[in-house]
Amino acid sequence: MSLLHMRHFIAVAEELHFGRAAARLGMAQPPLSQSIKRLEERLGFPLFERTQRMVRLTAAGRVFLQEARRTIAQSEDAVRLARRAASDDLAQISIAFVSAALYRLLPRAIRAFHEVWPETTIRLDERSTEAQLADLAGGDIDLGFFHPPIKTVDGLAVELIHRDKLVVAAPSHHPLALSNRCRLADLAGHDFIMFPHPQGPTLHVKITNACRTAGFVPNVVQEARQMHTILSLVAAGLGVSLVPLGATTMKIAGVAFIPLIDAPADLAWELAMGWQPRGARKALRSFLETVRSTSHELKFEP
Numbered sequence: 001m002s003l004l005h006m007r008h009f010i011a012v013a014e015e016l017h018f019g020r021a022a023a024r025l026g027m028a029q030p031p032l033s034q035s036i037k038r039l040e041e042r043l044g045f046p047l048f049e050r051t052q053r054m055v056r057l058t059a060a061g062r063v064f065l066q067e068a069r070r071t072i073a074q075s076e077d078a079v080r081l082a083r084r085a086a087s088d089d090l091a092q093i094s095i096a097f098v099s100a101a102l103y104r105l106l107p108r109a110i111r112a113f114h115e116v117w118p119e120t121t122i123r124l125d126e127r128s129t130e131a132q133l134a135d136l137a138g139g140d141i142d143l144g145f146f147h148p149p150i151k152t153v154d155g156l157a158v159e160l161i162h163r164d165k166l167v168v169a170a171p172s173h174h175p176l177a178l179s180n181r182c183r184l185a186d187l188a189g190h191d192f193i194m195f196p197h198p199q200g201p202t203l204h205v206k207i208t209n210a211c212r213t214a215g216f217v218p219n220v221v222q223e224a225r226q227m228h229t230i231l232s233l234v235a236a237g238l239g240v241s242l243v244p245l246g247a248t249t250m251k252i253a254g255v256a257f258i259p260l261i262d263a264p265a266d267l268a269w270e271l272a273m274g275w276q277p278r279g280a281r282k283a284l285r286s287f288l289e290t291v292r293s294t295s296h297e298l299k300f301e302p
Contacts, residue, residue, distance in 0.1 A: 157277045177256035
């Protein structure tokens with residue numbers, strides 16, 4: 001039984017019409033009919049019920065369709081993994097990331113990795129967490145850096161690699177900027193600038209709940225996805241924000257960063273990395289170890 005016969009069967013099973021299936025496969029109808037007939041003869045049972053007016057799957061055909069799809073998917077996966085292994089000599093790693101990965105962790109990891117693998121090309125692309133999960137599942141990227149938690153993806157390994165405590169970002173002329181520390185209650189009555197809820201729903205809810213525990217609901221007047229934009233809005237005097245400690249390296253004029261001394265233990269800006277362990281090349285495995293070492297140097301505490 002060949003994969004070609006299975007592909008022919010899947011096309012007919014999905015179209016339930018031999019003419020449309022033949023057109024979809026780019027072949028004439030008689031050879032397709034013969035291919036299905038030979039498949040049924042080899043199996044020893046019919047896959048379709050045929051009349052002059054309709055074609056439909058038998059009970060056995062419905063079961064075989066599920067298994068045929070799985071077999072084709074596994075064969076395509078085998079080819080993809082083999083090609084990836086064969087390209088080890090090309091030494092290229094495709095990485096997608098959310099902007100938070102650029103604050104401290106990812107640049108340091110890349111520099112350290114290139115000291116050992118100087119010939120390896122690293123292709124970088126900023127993408128949302130949702131887009132990264134789809135690309136990892138499809139094999140379009142080797143590694144993703146995103147905000148947890150995430151929905152489960154079959155075969156995907158996920159590792160929490162960095163957690164930044166939050167600090168207050170305020171305009172440099174703001175009264176809060178005169179203090180060397182801040183409590184959540186001190187933010188009551190001030191306008192807030194935050195990232196949109198869909199971008200990081202878990203952290204968004206934690207920030208809101210922490211503020212409520214401190215006696216107020218944050219008055220969000222502006223939303224922005226990029227940290228540079230958030231800090232620029234703060235510098236413009238439009239409000240205050242809670243940002244990860246790593247964002248203090250961005251050095252935007254007009255922004256003061258004040259330590260937050262009473263944040264709940266679980267209120268943190270988290271970063272995870274995800275990859276497909278199956279078929280992971282040596283260069284990728286080495287890069288993962290470099291990221292772990294870099295995270296340890298940054299004193300990440302889980």
